[in-house]
Amino acid sequence: DTAVSQTPKYLVTQMGNDKSIKCEQNLGHDTMYWYKQDSKKFLKIMFSYNNKELIINETVPNRFSPKSPDKAHLNLHINSLELGDSAVYFCASSQGGVAEYTGELFFGEGSRLTVL
Amino acid sequence: GQQVMQIPQYQHVQEGEDFTTYCNSSTTLSNIQWYKQRPGGHPVFLIQLVKSGEVKKQKRLTFQFGEAKKNSSLHITATQTTDVGTYFCARTGANSKLTFGKGITLSVRP
Numbered sequence: 170d171t172a173v174s175q176t177p178k179y180l181v182t183q184m185g186n187d188k189s190i191k192c193e194q195n196l197g198h199d200t201m202y203w204y205k206q207d208s209k210k211f212l213k214i215m216f217s218y219n220n221k222e223l224i225i226n227e228t229v230p231n232r233f234s235p236k237s238p239d240k241a242h243l244n245l246h247i248n249s250l251e252l253g254d255s256a257v258y259f260c261a262s263s264q265g266g267v268a269e270y271t272g273e274l275f276f277g278e279g280s281r282l283t284v285l
Numbered sequence: 286g287q288q289v290m291q292i293p294q295y296q297h298v299q300e301g302e303d304f305t306t307y308c309n310s311s312t313t314l315s316n317i318q319w320y321k322q323r324p325g326g327h328p329v330f331l332i333q334l335v336k337s338g339e340v341k342k343q344k345r346l347t348f349q350f351g352e353a354k355k356n357s358s359l360h361i362t363a364t365q366t367t368d369v370g371t372y373f374c375a376r377t378g379a380n381s382k383l384t385f386g387k388g389i390t391l392s393v394r395p
Binding site: 213224278279 | 380
C-alpha cells in the first residue's frame, strides 16, 4: 500500500487553464503539506494543513487553492496556469502538529506539471 | 533567517572515494533532518538529529550534529553508484514547518 499517493503523476496543459492535483495519505497523520520543486530541485513549502485546518500559507499566489476535506486528503487546485507554475508538486504528511517538533515527512511520488 | 545553507549544489566523485557535505545555519537549530532524493524520485527521510554533538550511522553513512547545533554533516564512506542522488538537510520551525536547504546533487563515476 502506498503511504502517500498523489494523482495525476503528469499534467501537461496550456497557459490559462485550471488544474487540480489530489493527495491521500493512509498513515493516520495529522499534518499534510504541499511542496513545489523547481527545475533546480529547490523544495519550497507552499501550504500545510493540520486536521483540515490551514496552518501554513507561504505567500503563494491566490491562484493556488488547497482544500482538505478530511485529514487524510489534501488537494491543490491551480487557476489560470502560468509558465512559471511548471514544476514538480509534492504532497507530504507527518505526525507533527502545531508545535515546532515534527516527525519525518513522508512524500508522495510527485506530480510533474508542464505549462505550455 | 530560517534557512539552512548547503554549498556546493553539485559534487562529482569517483566510486570508492569518500564524500562529505555540510549543512549550515546562522541560528541555532532545534533539530535537523536529512533526506535523499534519487533521480526522478521523491525525497525519502534518512535521519533526524536532535542532540548537540550527536552522531548517527547508517551503514556507510555517518551523520553529525554540531556542538553548537548550527551545522550538520553527512559523510559517505566508499561511495557507490547507488549513492547517486540529491541530499537535502531540513530544519523544523513553528507549526511543523520543515524548511529545506537547496540540496547537493552527488554523482558517482564508476
